[in-house]
Amino acid sequence: MEKRFILFILLSGFVIACDQDISPEITPTFIELDVPEYMGKTVPFPERNPFSKEGIELGRMLFYDPILSSNNQISCATCHKQELAFSDGVALSTLGVSGNTLQRHAPAIINLAWNDGLFWDGGAKDLESLTFAPLAHPDEMNQDITELVEELKQIPDYRERFKKVFGKDTIQSALIVRALAQFQRSLISHNSKYDKYLRNEEGGTLNSLELKGMELVGKKCSNCHSGEFFTDFSYHNNGLDAVFPAEPEHVGKGRNRVTLNPEELGAFKTPTLRNIMLTAPYMHDGRFKSIEEVLDHYAQNMVNSPTLDTTFILQNENFGVPLSEEEKEAIVAFFQTLTDFTFINNQAHSNPFLIRKE
């Protein structure tokens, strides 16, 4: 017994003296997030930031905590509301710390784990790297990252949670964005009526109008809104504008702002059609208030430019996506089946601070 004791003390001495690492028994519960086979069975993640139960939960707390903003009044959820499939319902938000109007429309957070480019122009390469941008931007959360780290360190609950998730007795900016990324990656929508239809489940019967709409979307929209994610994760000029001014900050140039490729002038990321009826207004600047305006745009209001995506080019120098009123109606009926009520009511995605108070 005593010898073991001595050995133990000796080893502790070593650990205390030279090794700041936390003992190995503090590890989070690593998990895989399952999705239907047609979405690839599991949710992808970067090797450096695997999902854990505690990591997602910590990210969820941070997502809803206004401590992340410089005035402690704005959280990620201010502009990414669950009831709107994590979009904000306005064209260009003014809810940031400065009150200035943002230059682009807040995108919905749905199935982003599969995206390799984020923002409307794909400038952010993953959710971890992206997160520094809204945190620091003066017109969004305006947060000094170093100050945020210090603020979080003052809260024992956060200290414990970071330690449990990342195995380090400290909080760092990279760990904040990793936890937030885990939560955002966990925001998966795959329980719409359409999904039930795909899986032959109860409640998955589409009526004839919805089926007609599904067929039309497959025929007329799927060059970009392809596959079961309803996006090709790529960038296209969809005929919104004829010119792409440099002001302000090149945002109107779309993908070209990032790649400097002249062929990508005015090309913006294809958003998913999942939950599309919840995520109005539409386009990178929120210019279309309703889905009807969007369909009218494709049917008759597109404008030409040298970089207009070839998918829209018709015969005789015409362009657009011809749609009759009946076809538009059918498409909207199908869009309704893409609304995922499980997703927008899932308690695991909700504000943890509100639930606790109940």
Added chain:
Amino acid sequence: MKSIYFYTLIGLLFTGFFSSCDDDNMDPEMPGTVSLMLENKFGDANVDLSSTFTSSKGDEITFSRFEYIISNVELVKEDGSIYSIPDSYYFMGQRSTDDSKREMIELKDIPAGNYKGINFSVGVDSETNANTDNFEKGDLEGGVGMDWGWASGYKFISWNGSYFNDVENKDVNFSFHIGTDANYKTITKDFGKTISINDGMTSQIHLEVMAGKVFEAVGLNETGLNYPPPADVKTFTGVMFSPEDKATAIANAYAEMFMLHHVHNMEMN
């Protein structure tokens, strides 16, 4: 019996402390430390955040931030073999007037031997530049002004300040923020002799970082520098990714701005 155990234990404990981390016995066979001094200069003067420097093109420049990334440091042994310092990523220079100058890197645990040169890079390698939450790698930290949020990647140099604009006849701000894989530059310096690095030596590699070379390559009063054009172009002249020719010219110049001042080593007593 118990007390003997106890004292043995204390003794062993102390041995443990010393042998594991605080070795006072110098041994020329054991790994050593070499300090890498990167002394930031503008002409003959040291770079600080208050002085005004005049470039060879006549620009009068005052820095408000003079920061850059040094990475992937390698030491070249006498026989030409290379020792790579793991996770060697450093934020160098000075971030703000609240920050102290960072001009010295302690390169630790270098295998004992004779070394004839050093290689290092300005910026970060493409693998590391793919995301900005790389806390595992040296000094790298996101969100502190050394990375971009709108387009993920590190700023290899982040030099901000003001200069006298001849047309406006007043001081105008500038930013040289250069990144992307194309502008990652590796610098190779031959010492012209060898230095011993081991546990019994104190060694230093002293380089001068000649910031003026960058402003010799790209004059601030030249046209075509604005990207992105800010709300008020007249008060800002910047280079980020683009115009590409300017970014390339700046990167080519910073690749040439490191001058070997001297190397030395001394036996420790």
